[in-house]
Amino acid sequence: MTGAPAAPVALSRSRGVLHALLDAPGRRNAVTPxxxxxxxxxxxxxxxxxxxxxxxxxxxxxxxxxxxxxxxxVPEPAAGPEAELPYWTLxxxxxxxxxxxxxxxxxxxxxxxxxxxxxxxxxxxxxxxRFRLTEALVGxxxxxxxxxxxxxxxxxxxxxxxxxxxxxxAPAAVAAGLADLHxxxxxxxxxxxxxxxxxxxxxTAGALKTYRSRLFPRxxxxxxxAGRVFLDRLTDPAVQPLLDRIPTxxxxx
Amino acid sequence: MTGAPAAPVALSRSRGVLHALLDAPGRRNAVTPxxxxxxxxxxxxxxxxxxxxxxxxxxxxxxxxxxxxxxxxVPEPAAGPEAELPYWTLxxxxxxxxxxxxxxxxxxxxxxxxxxxxxxxxxxxxxxxRFRLTEALVGxxxxxxxxxxxxxxxxxxxxxxxxxxxxxxAPAAVAAGLADLHxxxxxxxxxxxxxxxxxxxxxTAGALKTYRSRLFPRxxxxxxxAGRVFLDRLTDPAVQPLLDRIPTxxxxx
Amino acid sequence: MTGAPAAPVALSRSRGVLHALLDAPGRRNAVTPxxxxxxxxxxxxxxxxxxxxxxxxxxxxxxxxxxxxxxxxVPEPAAGPEAELPYWTLxxxxxxxxxxxxxxxxxxxxxxxxxxxxxxxxxxxxxxxRFRLTEALVGxxxxxxxxxxxxxxxxxxxxxxxxxxxxxxAPAAVAAGLADLHxxxxxxxxxxxxxxxxxxxxxTAGALKTYRSRLFPRxxxxxxxAGRVFLDRLTDPAVQPLLDRIPTxxxxx
Numbered sequence: 001m002t003g004a005p006a007a008p009v010a011l012s013r014s015r016g017v018l019h020a021l022l023d024a025p026g027r028r029n030a031v032t033p034x035x036x037x038x039x040x041x042x043x044x045x046x047x048x049x050x051x052x053x054x055x056x057x058x059x060x061x062x063x064x065x066x067x068x069x070x071x072x073x074v075p076e077p078a079a080g081p082e083a084e085l086p087y088w089t090l091x092x093x094x095x096x097x098x099x100x101x102x103x104x105x106x107x108x109x110x111x112x113x114x115x116x117x118x119x120x121x122x123x124x125x126x127x128x129x130r131f132r133l134t135e136a137l138v139g140x141x142x143x144x145x146x147x148x149x150x151x152x153x154x155x156x157x158x159x160x161x162x163x164x165x166x167x168x169x170a171p172a173a174v175a176a177g178l179a180d181l182h183x184x185x186x187x188x189x190x191x192x193x194x195x196x197x198x199x200x201x202x203x204t205a206g207a208l209k210t211y212r213s214r215l216f217p218r219x220x221x222x223x224x225x226a227g228r229v230f231l232d233r234l235t236d237p238a239v240q241p242l243l244d245r246i247p248t249x250x251x252x253x
Numbered sequence: 254m255t256g257a258p259a260a261p262v263a264l265s266r267s268r269g270v271l272h273a274l275l276d277a278p279g280r281r282n283a284v285t286p287x288x289x290x291x292x293x294x295x296x297x298x299x300x301x302x303x304x305x306x307x308x309x310x311x312x313x314x315x316x317x318x319x320x321x322x323x324x325x326x327v328p329e330p331a332a333g334p335e336a337e338l339p340y341w342t343l344x345x346x347x348x349x350x351x352x353x354x355x356x357x358x359x360x361x362x363x364x365x366x367x368x369x370x371x372x373x374x375x376x377x378x379x380x381x382x383r384f385r386l387t388e389a390l391v392g393x394x395x396x397x398x399x400x401x402x403x404x405x406x407x408x409x410x411x412x413x414x415x416x417x418x419x420x421x422x423a424p425a426a427v428a429a430g431l432a433d434l435h436x437x438x439x440x441x442x443x444x445x446x447x448x449x450x451x452x453x454x455x456x457t458a459g460a461l462k463t464y465r466s467r468l469f470p471r472x473x474x475x476x477x478x479a480g481r482v483f484l485d486r487l488t489d490p491a492v493q494p495l496l497d498r499i500p501t502x503x504x505x506x
Numbered sequence: 507m508t509g510a511p512a513a514p515v516a517l518s519r520s521r522g523v524l525h526a527l528l529d530a531p532g533r534r535n536a537v538t539p540x541x542x543x544x545x546x547x548x549x550x551x552x553x554x555x556x557x558x559x560x561x562x563x564x565x566x567x568x569x570x571x572x573x574x575x576x577x578x579x580v581p582e583p584a585a586g587p588e589a590e591l592p593y594w595t596l597x598x599x600x601x602x603x604x605x606x607x608x609x610x611x612x613x614x615x616x617x618x619x620x621x622x623x624x625x626x627x628x629x630x631x632x633x634x635x636r637f638r639l640t641e642a643l644v645g646x647x648x649x650x651x652x653x654x655x656x657x658x659x660x661x662x663x664x665x666x667x668x669x670x671x672x673x674x675x676a677p678a679a680v681a682a683g684l685a686d687l688h689x690x691x692x693x694x695x696x697x698x699x700x701x702x703x704x705x706x707x708x709x710t711a712g713a714l715k716t717y718r719s720r721l722f723p724r725x726x727x728x729x730x731x732a733g734r735v736f737l738d739r740l741t742d743p744a745v746q747p748l749l750d751r752i753p754t755x756x757x758x759x
Contacts, residue, residue, distance in 0.1 A: 100669065121669065136453045141460050147468060152662040155469050156405040160433055162461060163353065163374065164449050180666055196670050200642045203744060207647050208668060211735050215653060215728075216661050222468075229464050238456060389706045394713050400721060408722050409658040413686055415714060416606065416627065417702050475721075482717050491709060 009038035011045060016053040017194055018046045018099075025061025030069040030252040031112050036086040043090070046099045053202045054194060055097070057120060058104040064129070065113030070234075070243065070251040085227040087112065088144045091119035092223065095148070096213060098206025100197055104190050105129040105179065111253040115145025118152055118178060121209070122193060125170035125179035126186035132167045135253055138246060139239035143229035147222060153177040262291035264298060269306040270447060271299045271352075278314025283322040283505040284365050289339040296343070299352040306455045307447060308350070310373060311357040317382070320364030323487075323496065323504040338480040340365065341397045344372035345476065348401070349466060351459025353450055357443050358382040358432065364506040368398025371405055371431060374462070375446060378423035378432035379439035385420045388506055391499060392492035396482035400475060406430040515544035517551060522559040523700060524552045524605075531567025536575040536758040537618050542592040549596070552605045559708045560700060561603070563626060564610040570635070571619030576740075576749065576757040591733040593618065594650045597625035598729065601654070602719060604712025606703055610696050611635040611685065617759040621651025624658055624684060627715070628699060631676035631685035632692035638673045641759055644752060645745035649735035653728060659683040 008024040020042040022029040029035070039057075046055040059065060068087065094101045094116075103117040106126035111134045117123050125131075133149070135142040142149075142162055150158035157176050161168065173179040183189030197205075233239050246253070261277040273295040275282040282288070292310075299308040312318060321340065347354045347369075356370040359379035364387050370376050378384075386402070388395040395402075395415055403411035406429050414421065414429065426432040436442030450458075486492050499506070514530040526548040528535040535541070545563075552561040565571060574593065600607045600622075609623040612632035617640050623629050631637075639655070641648040648655075648668055656664035659682050667674065667682065679685040689695030703711075739745050752759070 122666065136457050136461060139454065139457050141457070141464050143464055146464070150468065154407055154430070154660055155465070156430060156433075159461070159465055160375065163453065163458065164446075165452070177660070177662060180662075193670075199671070200669065201645065201748070204642050204645050204647070204739075204748075205669065207735070207739060208642060208665070211647050211649055211652070212661070212665055214731060214735075215656065225467060229460070229467075233457075233460060242454070242457075389710050389714060392707065392710050394710070394717050396717055399717070403721065407660055407683070408718070409683060409686075412714070412718055413628065416706065416711065417699075418705070478720060479717075482713070482720075486710075486713060495707070495710075 007038060008032065008035045009042060011042055013052075016051055016198065017056060018042065018049070018052050018054070019056045019058070022057065022059035022065060025059075025063065027069070028063035028066035028252065029059050029061065029113070030066040031087060031116070032069045032072060033086070036090055039090055040086065040093070043093050043097055043099070047097055050202070052099055053200075053205065054100045054102060054197050056102045056104060056190065057116070059107060062107045063113070064103075064105045064107045064109040065116050066108070066252040067111030067113045067134070068253055070246070070253060085144070085223060087115075088223045088227055091115055091144065091148050094119040095121070096209060098202050098209065100200075100205050102190070102193060104183075104186060105131070106186055108132070111135050111142060112145055114178070115142065115148050118145065119148040122181075123173075123179040124181050124183045124186065124189050124193060125173050126183050127170060129170045129173065129179070130167055131173045131178050132165060133162045134165050136162055137165050138253055139236070139242035140233045140253060141229055143226040144223075147218065147226065149178060151216065260291060261285065261288045262295060264295055266305075269304055269451065270309060271295065271302070271305050271307070272309045272311070275310065275312035275318060278312075278316065280322070281316035281319035281505065282312050282314065282366070283319040284340060284369070285322045285325065286339070289343055292343055293339065293346070296346050296350055296352070300350055303455070305352055306453075306458065307353045307355060307450050309355045309357060309443065310369070312360060315360045316366070317356075317358045317360045317362040318366030318369050319361070319505040320366045320387070321506055323499070323506060338397070338476060340368075341476045341480055344368055344397065344401050347372040348374070349462060351455050351462060353453075353458050355443070355446060357436075357439060358384070359439055361385070364388050364395060365398055367431070368395065368401050371398065372401040375434070376405075376426075376432040377434050377436045377439065377442050377446060378426050379436050380423060382423045382426065382432070383420055384426045384431050385418060386415045387418050389415055390418050390495075391506055392489070392495035393486045393506060394482055396479040397476075400471065400479065402431065404469065513544060514538065514541045515548060517548055519558075522557055522704065523562060524548065524555070524558050524560070525562045525564070528563065528565035528571060531565075531569065533575070534569035534572035534758065535565050535567065535619070536572040537593060537622070538575045538578065539592070542596055545596055546592065546599070549599050549603055549605070553603055556708070558605055559706075559711065560606045560608060560703050562608045562610060562696065563622070565613060568613045569619070570609075570611045570613045570615040571622050572614070572758040573617030573619045573640070574759055576752070576759060591650070591729060593621075594729045594733055597621055597650065597654050600625040601627070602715060604708050604715065606706075606711050608696070608699060610689075610692060611637070612692055614638070617641050617648060618651055620684070621648065621654050624651065625654040628687075629679075629685040630687050630689045630692065630695050630699060631679050632689050633676060635676045635679065635685070636673055637679045637684050638671060639668045640671050642668055643671050643748075644759055645742070645748035646739045646759060647735055649732040650729075653724065653732065655684060657722065
């Protein structure tokens with residue numbers, strides 16, 4: 001339960017499935033540069049293995065992911081090209097990779113952690129799952145997470161969940177569309193989902209995901225605009241007093 | 254209960270909240286030029302006061318809003334720029350103003366009255382609330398209301414509610430996404446919503462609303478096209494016999 | 507119950523309503539060139555009769571429609587203009603014709619058969635209705651059906667139904683938005699729907715449908731792109747072993 005310098009993500013492989021376990025419970029699996037590197041590497045690993053059809057993200061500890069760690073130095077607000085927004089590019093890759101991506105959420109997904117789950121093709125919500133976009137409470141806008149939330153929930157529900165910082169349990173998340181399945185027995189639900197996915201080969205799933213992107217195109221500048229909106233708020237002097245309300249050991253959003 | 258020349262909207266202010274009460278129950282709070290002026294003025298007032306975070310629309314009487322009054326002279330079908338469509342611009346402002354807009358619907362919202370509620374950021378539906386797009390029954394298309402309904406309900410549900418002129422009570426409206434909350438106790442629900450909203454400052458809510466518009470852009474000509482579609486039907490000779498079915502004292506839609 | 511050379515669709519007319527009965531139960535009402543011709547002809551007939559307000563599609567036998575017949579020769583993958591994609595153009599016409607289109611689904615709608623139902627303005631699902639997009643199981647992407655499914659269900663639900671080849675009964679189809687009504691008593695539900703539709707004249711329904719297309723425009727190249735994606739997979743050598751799993755007498759998808 002300490003923020004040891006151990007790898008923040010543990011990978012394991014079984015029958016066409018790569019399991020990526022977020023394994024920094026002492027940091028509440030907050031989004032750090034190291035976590036993003038490790039998750040990008042997990043996608044790389046899955047893509048490089050032609051026998052890998054599914055990538056499962058799950059987490060050890062009470063938190064699936066606590067959102068963006070704010071103790072690290074803030075990047076320049078004049079955000080560069082999209083490639084320099086590793087959170088955005090990770091979410092985008094999760095939606096585009098021919099590997100089917102599954103989030104098994106058994107604890108709290110908060111702020112940017114909601115976006116991480118929402119970007120996956122399938123979200124299974126265990127009995128202890130909670131989803132909460134807390135950004136507005138501290139003066140921020142979840143600009144990078146929202147497009148991934150909204151493609152699941154529709155426009156209005158993504159907006160109200162943010163404005164009211166609603167704390168959604170598994171049934172509420174399924175009702176909102178944020179999760180696909182309320183999994184009373186998470187291990188069993190994951191097993192069944194993997195069996196269902198074993199009937200679709202990687203090339204077909206990839207073609208389906210590519211066509212989804214064609215049918216619902218995102219405009220090419222959205223990533224940069226989203227990054228800029230997030231950073232503009234984060235560096236706004238008027239927002240600092242709000243951010244300072246967050247207890248330091250937990251500065252993530 | 255008469256259509257007295259009193260102001261159609263009564264304003265009151267308390268702790269960061271401007272309450273705008275539609276107060277022409279004798280006219281069923283139909284959309285008249287006077288009502289539109291008064292509601293535009295309410296938005297002006299809320300925006301001009303930097304301490305105002307929330308604008309609440311509610312109504313006195315059995316009708317939240319009966320839709321567009323048809324006893325007034327019809328504007329030219331060759332509708333001018335969007336600024337000359339005060340109903341459209343009001344709805345658009347309700348979605349864009351940094352002030353959070355809340356509709357507390359306790360009676361009937363009909364035709365254009367549905368659009369007025371739907372354009373608000375949050376819609377609370379009391380036990381007596383009913384939502385009904387009646388336009389198609391009299392030969393019209395709710396062209397200006399539909400975009401605001403559909404961003405809540407999605408495309409198909411906005412369409413079927415119109416085609417079938419469904420009469421939705423509060424639970425049905427919530428199920429359709431037209432309302433956000435079925436408020437068994439409206440006063441209490443409003444109080445709780447205002448407490449939740451008190452945690453988000455005006456600048457943050459404004460940034461969130463601006464980003465919503467960026468994420469779900471409306472094409473720039475939609476307002477004019479919608480106004481033209483509405484007026485084309487309203488002035489179509491073939492539609493007059495259908496309009497004439499509406500009893501004169503209630504000519505609104 | 508044989509694939510007799512009889513007409514695959516039987517038309518009948520009553521009080522402003524054209525009933526088109528898919529009548530090839532021996533072929534599970536699979537989408538053949540003959541069925542497409544007959545359904546295009548049904549739309550022509552309905553449109554040519556100014557007194558016709560509603561077109562109802564229903565089916566005889568256990569299958570509403572089993573999807574595209576794969577025993578026919580496959581068209582060239584370098585698909586020509588949209589006019590050469592009669593399945594796509596049929597679905598598109600069902601959404602655009604001023605005649606209100608209603609699918610009464612009492613049996614199984616499979617693969618392309620789901621698209622046929624989904625393209626109708628209203629979908630009534632009887633107690634025996636099942637909806638299943640099976641394409642991914644045999645290496646295909648339901649590229650032409652998906653836009654029509656997604657405008658009902660939203661993006662994510664259309665995607666998961668495809669990826670998991672979910673077998674949706676009537677209540678599940680309504681929950682997903684794929685059907686509008688779970689009709690415990692199909693004949694009665696159809697009668698009530700026709701009564702509701704009798705209050706809206708053809709010109710008004712047509713104006714509403716035209717405005718829907720304006721509000722939710724489809725990009726002009728989508729039909730051709732969808733046709734190409736479907737045919738690319740169908741003719742991909744890697745997909746043939748998957749297609750060969752389908753028993754020959756039932757080769758439809």
